[in-house]
Amino acid sequence: MTGGGLTACIIRESMSAVGVRQSHLCLLSVCPSLLPTGMHLESISLWVVVLGLVNHLYFNRHEPQSAILPFVLLVIEPPVFLVVFGAPISWSGSRFLYTYVIFLSSLSLSIVLYRISPFHPLAQYPGPLISKATRLWDLWKAYGGRKYLYHSRLHEMYGPYVRTGPNEISITDIDAVTQILRHGGLNKGRYYERVRQNDIPPSIIHALGEVHTAKRRVWNRALNPTAMHDHEPLIAKRATQFVSRLKEHGTVDIGCWLDMLTFDIMGDVTFGGGFEMLREGRDANGVGERIRAFLTVGNLLAQIPWIMKPVGLIPGVGQAVNEFDKFAQDLAVQRAKNGAAGRKDLWYYIADEADLEQEKPTLQIAAADSFVAVIAASDTTAYTLTSAIWLLLSNPACYQRVQQEIDSVIANGDDPFDANKHRELHYLSGCINETLRLHPALPSNGGTRQVRLEQPGRFISGRYFPPGTNVSVATHSIHRNPDYFSHPSRFLPERWLADSKLEKHEPSAFIPFSLGPANCAGQKFAMREMFGVLCALFKSFEMKFADGFDGEEWPRSIKEIFVVARGSLMVTLTPRNHAI
Template sequence: MHSSVFLWAVVSGLVNHVYFNQHEPQSAILPFILLVIEPPALMALIDGANSTSFNCLRLLYTYAIFLSSLSLSIILYRISPFHPLAQYPGPLISKATRLWDLWNAYGGRKYLYHSRLHEMYGPYVRTGPNEISVTDIDAVTQILRHGGLGKGRFYERIGQDYTPPAIISALGEVHTAKRRVWDRALNPTAMHDYEPLIVKRATQLVSRLKEHGTVDIGCWIDMLTFDIMGDLAFGGGFEMLREGRDVNGVGERIRAFLTAGNLLAQIPWIMKPVGFIPHVGQAAKEFDKFAQDLAIQRAKNGAAGGKDLWYHIADEADVEQEKPTLQIAAADSFVAVIAASDTTAYTLTSAIWLLLSNPECYQRVQQEIDSVIANGDDPFDANKHRELHYLSGCINETLRLHPALPSNGGTRQVRLEQPGRFIAGRYFPPGTSISVATHSIHRNLDYFSHPDRFLPERWLASSKLEKHEPSAFIPFSLGPANCAGQKFAMREMFGVLCVLFKSFEMKFADGFDGEEWPESIKEIYIAARGPLMVTLTPRSHENQV
């Protein structure tokens, strides 16, 4: 009787693999239930009423054989030449399981690991059982452009289960409608209304920094960008610069949320079961409530200045046929805070690190700013910014070397219910997830000469570098899901860097090892970094703003 039960346990494992391979579950709940009940059900069915043979030890053996059969079947199929992605190279462990990518994501180094894989295997690398990472810019353009691939499984499920429907998780026509609102909210006319918020907060930053000699400049820039986005998205309320700290833990909440989301994105089928864990579910609810409270405050108190982002997202002008609910407006507004605070702060901090690490570039930037923005001129004047060609090159070079979304913000997918797709001459079967390795593309020798070096002059018209492929520069992504706020972010970065370099001389703080700072960078969906300690010395009055 024992051999009969164990034989059927092996067969059951194989049958489960075949079935779920053909009918992919939307979550892990059904498979988990089946995995739990099938071994005891087999024993009860085969042994019948013979209770003496139904014991815990036999049950454990049955579970072990059932799960071993299922696991071995899955792994052998994934690494076999019969798998639809067998022609794509990659490490054996990545072909066998997503858990290896989950481990690298947990350490915040997945994007670096994928870069090494692309160096070993080329522009197409199999990084999971059904995942491909791509650095071929022709393929990337086809994947991200209009008519390309839709968002992957993670976005579908986070939109259904964890947050109100926001632009980050919206698909199809819903995304198109939301993007129309965002484009209106971030057009040149609207951005003109927002400029006083940048000026106010950047001026406040300079005032606060003059109270200190040595600071973690990244921390203060974090507070600056959060205050700007708080003003813009919710009519104020953060006041981090005034307090000199993150009073409400906004940054900590956002980074915890992003860290959890980044890990769940590696295994999106587990999202529904995770939602049943009390602590995880409660954390999501608290995050949602925090956004709702900010929205209620904005609806009650109005904008911090003139028209703000909330004015457009909440459709206070009654432009849209269907007015969004407070909950949906709150979700979209908080996306703005998440998307535009940490990402801009990371880029600004990285730019300062790169310039301090390259003194000749730092000196050239400061000289250019002084020559274009004379004493008494407005450092936030966009017309002046257009004359700052070398600073523009420095910002672009920062975005190239240190993209705020090293993995382009998530995967795209060939839909299961659709036929496979040919992309750049290669076939991708249904169900394939494809990630765009932005960090790897930006440092690809095929597209940029000396790809790991900080060379702002590569962006100047006078550049003599052999390779410079602008189409491979995608810090804000491409296509219909590209960053809606990229022009606002560039305006903000130009203004902040101009006012900082006009106001201060900077150097790495004594005892701070600037060369080790890149080791602190980790990917938590966006890029996060450790402290950047600098010493600030106010410049002479004729150079100050």
């Protein structure tokens, strides 16, 4: 339906709503002069209020896929209405402004009253009044990077089901979460469909249904045990270079160096190289900044996904997205030109260089999926490693125990990257798990899931979710829920040991890599990388917070930008007599 046709449709519905007959509507549509002229402001106000109410009814029933058309209609409807009523229009006059104020006020008031009323389909779910009324409140919390902490407080106040938006429920009930994320659960929400521009192909993050299944099959092939064997030497090579560069410095921002390490690893694993941040000692090409800027914008737009299309038309925003896409395309072109360099990297599988798939992906599609690997496995892994170091330095007894365990299992001269040795490091494994529990790399588990409007409502864990409901999984809140973990806010690696005496420990509530068909395809690779890097660090250095650095303040620097951004973690490194 065109904009003009939709405007006429809404006008007809508004007139019908107040008793104008269809025959009269037909006459009025061809002969506006039949309408009364010179109407008083009071009469116009009544009709404009009705127009606002009908707009609410119409768009509540026919949810727009983009804000562009509704915005255009909201701009043109009041002056069109004045023309229809034969009222004189002065673009600078009070009548024009008055009409707009009445129209937008009636529309806004109608929306807000409906959302907070007992007639709303989600009225049974508790939550703050402002969250029920508008998504802008969550947008504000997301802008500050603290939305996940705000939602944790809401769950402490209201329980496992909290209404965090007009049509959104945040959940910490692990039985419901399992049903939502596993096979047969809810589909990905609108954010996944709208976050990209139309001319950019969907990556595995945005793909749905059979497209996602086909992409996931390729990713599973790229990260199976045989493929992992090709990737492991790259981890060892870069981690050894990482330790060597750290020995050149006494005090470092360990988080910054871990960023460079993980980007170099993923550049090697995905594109056969290309970043060389460790060699340069800095992010010379601004890869990390580009990624974080892209994720920051995407995270904010995810709070109001219907606005993504018009925002993409803004020159600065559209240019940033296009530049980001071009950067990925350039890496892909370079990798395709250079070839596999004697081994099967991630590109080899994603670009289907072995011709195993029925339909070979285009260069653009392969580039989109490949760069997902760089994003998903760089910042997330670096953040987890940084958090693990902070937690261990903040708990000296745990630090000493993990270092002693590594020294006892990996003797001087042994390979710290030996996966067989890693299986014996039970306490280190507990430290990594406890870090992932307390500081999940995706505190809000990525985007929302949705009961689609075209589908019937769903019963999940005994509760009804009507069509159009968006569901978010509060990973950070689940991991710190006292119903699932004893002393949930404390760093207790021993809770993961077989002889743990803690009363509550629910492994099913531990979901740092999500669940189901859309869980993290690279979780085994990430665990292998974290074991290797931490073993190399603890064998090579004694670590402590740098003089003058307030370790207790570091968690306050953590901000959610879809993944997690954080401030500097300054540590002093003293080489040990345990060469790797």
